[in-house]
Amino acid sequence: MLVRALVALGTLTVTLGLSSAQLNLPVQIVLWNFNDEDTNADGGVNATLSSIQLIGGTTAAFASGSPIETSTPNRAYNTANYPEQGQNNRSAGIRFNAPTNEHGGIVVLFDLRWSNTASRFVRFQYTTDGVNWIDGDLLEADGGDRWWSQRNITNAYGDRRYLVDLRGVSAVDNNPNFAFRFVTEFAPGRNEYFGARDNNAEGYRTGGTLRFDLVEVRAVPEPASMLALGTGLVGLLGLRRRQR
Numbered sequence: 001m002l003v004r005a006l007v008a009l010g011t012l013t014v015t016l017g018l019s020s021a022q023l024n025l026p027v028q029i030v031l032w033n034f035n036d037e038d039t040n041a042d043g044g045v046n047a048t049l050s051s052i053q054l055i056g057g058t059t060a061a062f063a064s065g066s067p068i069e070t071s072t073p074n075r076a077y078n079t080a081n082y083p084e085q086g087q088n089n090r091s092a093g094i095r096f097n098a099p100t101n102e103h104g105g106i107v108v109l110f111d112l113r114w115s116n117t118a119s120r121f122v123r124f125q126y127t128t129d130g131v132n133w134i135d136g137d138l139l140e141a142d143g144g145d146r147w148w149s150q151r152n153i154t155n156a157y158g159d160r161r162y163l164v165d166l167r168g169v170s171a172v173d174n175n176p177n178f179a180f181r182f183v184t185e186f187a188p189g190r191n192e193y194f195g196a197r198d199n200n201a202e203g204y205r206t207g208g209t210l211r212f213d214l215v216e217v218r219a220v221p222e223p224a225s226m227l228a229l230g231t232g233l234v235g236l237l238g239l240r241r242r243q244r
Contacts (some may be wrong), residue, residue, distance in 0.1 A: 056092025116144030146198030
């Protein structure tokens, strides 16, 4: 039934000349897959407005990509040169600038790999003004040399990337200053970084790497909006049949 509904929706979109935004469909705002070994966005309606910055003295190179990526080549962005032990908490990592102009209902998806000696704890933060940062999820490694997707947890959209749901944050919607970042964080209740594999301070090294792939921002309608859309489509399809 879902497949039939999507086919009907696609037909109606073409027939009536409606855009995804007008139909309240999910929209890819930006995607980075790094397969071209550059930091240019690889897809999305706001790809040309989006960019990446290394922050806090980190460096980066390209390396093998996420295990859930099926294309060849399969590359990812591998960051290193993180702070010395006990210094510069939540300051170093990578920033993704992803304007959400003309779109709302924002979600962020990504895959992340920790090396053995990377910081076990990584904080997701976002900004609505380009300057001040709001704490999001605290990500914790479950070992070293492992991707998040290797936990085999399926998100709400059917793949194994980590999902950050910002649909309830109206300030993120239609915002040219929206950005998010990943920064290394001290272990909870401590003033030191823990290593991903050993889960202790001795296991942390500044050369430990955090590797990013399949970083995507989507505009996703709320379920209630989709229900209303479906009801409207039924009426429109019925009208088309009667007019034949």
